[in-house]
Amino acid sequence: MDWASLLITAVKIIGFTFMVIMPLVAYSTYAERRVAAIIQDRVGPNRVGLPLTLFGARKDLNFFGLVQPLADGLKGLFKEDLTPAHVRKSFYWLAPAFTVVPAFITLCVIPFGSEITVFGRNVQLVIADIGVGPLFIFAIASLSVYGITLAGWSSNSKYPFFGGVRSCAQMISYEIALGLSIIPVLMVFGKLNLTDIVAHQAAHGWLLLPLWGDGLSLQNWLLLIPLGISFVVFTTSIFAETNRMPFDLPECETELVGGYHTEYSSMKFALFFMGEYAAMIVGSALIVTVFFGGWSLGFGLDHALLQNADGDWKWFAGFIHFGVFLAKTIAFILFFIWVRWTVPRFRYDQLMKLGWVVFFELALFNIFLAALIIAAPHLGAVKTIFIGVPTLLLVAAIMFFITLSAEGKSKVRPT
């Protein structure tokens, strides 16, 4: 690796992490508050702006409160950083870092755009173009549970501890559904490199919108069923993984005061929030990348507008793709926020049941369904009908039986 490519990587790391995702984190807190406000018929933060009246002007500029995140950040930095006497200090200090760092590390495999040409060099708009994209994200993202669990444990008080334990159990339950639900997707693509996955979708249609390229064959129509199930399970599991609202039991304000970050103050508290929002952004970026064609413009426009005759990207394609990717991701972040202020929090047993009894079985069955649909053309009609379909039905029956028996066993009903 020469110096130039090292430099380019460094620029990409700093650019994407600190110039793109950090502001996005800041402004998703702002978006959260504003969207929550308009959903609840309120106004939300709309005042913080340039205080020109301090300098003798007649009016302040408020820019719809867009300076609010900066003010919040400043507040976080200048507040007293209190470490209670009863905490286990080393872990207490480590925990916020453990939540933030994995969220930012997972960024490195997300393809932000196709490629741009800098000084005659094609630069891919992804920090690390590795061949195990989604697996890497799952592996690293699940590390963030350590942060939350450690925070809960090291705080050495009741409610944070509950929060930490809940987070731990929740992560384990939904990690499985998350991993299983993406397998049909990977079977369709046949590869794990996220850049290739997006390029494939640009050429052959987005996974949930295969309207161009190969078009809608019968197989593609049928595949939409398992992929739709995958999408629902995957999205819901991402909600659970990022501790977002319907599943935000670890920080559950109504039951656990503040959950795992009850004992935290100032910037350490802010770090937990940054980690949470960064995880949300990575989650939406992953959903967009896998199911909605990542940076691709879609509808065959990539090929028509942005490619040369010999299949190379034009010089400005990267920028447009980057914009498209950001737009899609922001749309998904808004969706996350919208869901948060719509769906009430699950009860803990409901959460566990949904994870283990519903999603686990559904995702497992889904794999068989997708496999059968993909394999059908190769197997031929006879084998498909006489071996494939009965196997699928058997799997469905087993899964249904497991679900029912789990349903029957829960004699203890919470009152």
Place this chain on the structure above:
Amino acid sequence: MAVVKVKRPTLRWYEHLFLPSILKGLAITFRHAIRAVRGKTPGSAELASSGLGVTMQYPEQKWDDHLPEYYRGVPALVTDEQGRERCVSCQLCEFICPPRAITIIPGELTSQDPWAKVEKAPRDFDIDMIRCIYCGMCEEVCPEQAIFLRKDYAMTGTSREEMVNHKERLYEIGGVRKGLVNKWNELK
């Protein structure tokens, strides 16, 4: 009250999926958001809000027109039709004032004064608005109906001294009140 036994509704198969009701909920919140953004939040007209939600945006919009008659704002002194101070500095308000916000230094009217019959008028009348609790006791106790709680509520100042209303300021806020009792009024 009769005991009403609430039975959990039995869900149909599609209701077990939760998805339809989640979508319904999303539609409701979306409708609210859209109406707020368009400035047409229901109830914004009655609550005199900006339309972006039902919240009134305070310094730009004020509730002043909707304040009730009995609103208790800043206490102030009033003069009567003859331009005479109504206050006879009996000091009842000073004595009744629970937080002791009122300080009166009584003064005498000279015999040359056309209203000499009244004998007394306040030489100094201070209301410390940092102390005032807007209880309205002074208004209630005043035999001359000389002190009233007005509808002003935005009392601000940057120092303690600024927050003390002196006599001139009190008369300025209070203005003229017509009618009502004029115990010693010769014209009556």
